[in-house]
Amino acid sequence: MNSLPMVVHQPGLPPKVTIYEVGPRDGLQNEKTIVPTQVKAAFVQRLLAAGLPIVEATSFVHPKWVPQLADAEQLMTGLKAELGPAAAQLPVLVPNERGLDRAVDLGLRHVAVFASATETFAQKNLNRSLETQFAMFDPTIGRALASGMDVRGYVSMCFGDPWEGAVPIEQVVAVGRRLLDLGVGQLSLGDTIGVATAGHVRALVNGFIDAGIDPDRLALHFHDTYGQALTNVHAGLQVGVTTYDASAGGLGGCPYAKSATGNLATEDLVWFLTGLGIEHGVDLDAVVATSGWMAEQLGRPSPSAVVRALLG
Numbered sequence: 292m293n294s295l296p297m298v299v300h301q302p303g304l305p306p307k308v309t310i311y312e313v314g315p316r317d318g319l320q321n322e323k324t325i326v327p328t329q330v331k332a333a334f335v336q337r338l339l340a341a342g343l344p345i346v347e348a349t350s351f352v353h354p355k356w357v358p359q360l361a362d363a364e365q366l367m368t369g370l371k372a373e374l375g376p377a378a379a380q381l382p383v384l385v386p387n388e389r390g391l392d393r394a395v396d397l398g399l400r401h402v403a404v405f406a407s408a409t410e411t412f413a414q415k416n417l418n419r420s421l422e423t424q425f426a427m428f429d430p431t432i433g434r435a436l437a438s439g440m441d442v443r444g445y446v447s448m449c450f451g452d453p454w455e456g457a458v459p460i461e462q463v464v465a466v467g468r469r470l471l472d473l474g475v476g477q478l479s480l481g482d483t484i485g486v487a488t489a490g491h492v493r494a495l496v497n498g499f500i501d502a503g504i505d506p507d508r509l510a511l512h513f514h515d516t517y518g519q520a521l522t523n524v525h526a527g528l529q530v531g532v533t534t535y536d537a538s539a540g541g542l543g544g545c546p547y548a549k550s551a552t553g554n555l556a557t558e559d560l561v562w563f564l565t566g567l568g569i570e571h572g573v574d575l576d577a578v579v580a581t582s583g584w585m586a587e588q589l590g591r592p593s594p595s596a597v598v599r600a601l602l603g
């Protein structure tokens with residue numbers, strides 16, 4: 292069997308896409324059994340070797356909140372020893388100044404803050420209100436930018452919230468706008484619980500465009516709970532978004548979001564983009580082999596359809 296689909300171009304889509312790999316962070320943060328630090332380091336290195344241009348490595352959050360990532364310092368120190376200066380380019384999550392201090396101490400250059408579009412999730416994920424989350428991000432982003440770092444801003448619950456239901460597009464745009472005003476370079480719009488559908492994706496991106504925000508500044512971050520993630524990528528491509536977050540093997544979920552399941556699998560995204568002739572730079576077989584290896588470490592098969600098809 293051929294491990295690549297036939298290429299048939301579709302006019303009107305971007306020629307090139309950036310895949311932002313979140314497996315070592317979003318993929319692993321929800322795993323109950325602690326994954327050894329050396330396995331995490333090997334995971335990051337294998338993903339880089341497979342051609343993934345950006346690999347989000349871990350989070351500098353409170354270890355009580357996400358015990359799986361309590362080894363962030365050890366992981367990044369180990370990766371610095373193995374990769375040299377390239378390790379400083381790996382992005383990490385920082386919710387606040389304490390997290391930023393930890394990233395700065397290690398000489399890291401790319402951080403991401405994570406905001407909520409809803410009141411309930413701000414409380415559950417950040418122990419802050421929708422409003423007071425910005426008081427936490429303001430000095431964090433300001434200090435990061437002043438020291439020459441690059442800051443990404445996630446917005447969670449952009450398409451629906453398990454406690455509040457539908458989330459108005461204007462509310463999401465307002466949260467994104469405030470992060471951009473604080474200086475984030477790119478906004479990643481998160482479908483934390485995987486409820487987005489294609490029309491909603493186009494409407495949300497158009498909401499940002501109508502607010503004067505170029506789709507070049509946006510990334511889309513889909514979880515695949517209802518099997519809509521690839522259709523949603525297609526919708527995002529149609530409205531000009533060229534960065535997509537994905538997790539090798541489809542691992543993932545947020546420990547503070549009820550009903551959140553795995554992220555869009557990197558392999559499913561690579562298969563889809565390859566078929567459309569959209570350049571992505573990723574070696575599919577190498578990512579599939581990595582996810583097969585990771586599935587052995589975790590003791591269960593990957594949920595990715597492409598990984599299952601190719602590993603037989």
Ligand code: HMG
Binds near residue numbers: 350354416417418545
């Ligand atoms: P808090 O309890 O309000 O923190 O938590 P605080 O500021 O009141 O500080 C309390 C103590 O925690 C202090 O220590 C701080 O030093 C310490 P004490 O003085 O009591 O000894 N502390 C820290 N320690 C280490 N690292 C830190 C840190 N910050 C404070 N960074 C906080 C507030 C934001 C820290 C907490 O709520 C937290 O860690 N939340 C993280 C939740 C999380 O990681 N969720 C998953 C990531 S988001 C996601 O998955 C969604 C995404 O994928 C997109 C999508 O799908 O939608 C991105």
Ligand code: MG
Binds near residue numbers: 512545554
């Ligand atoms: Mg996520």
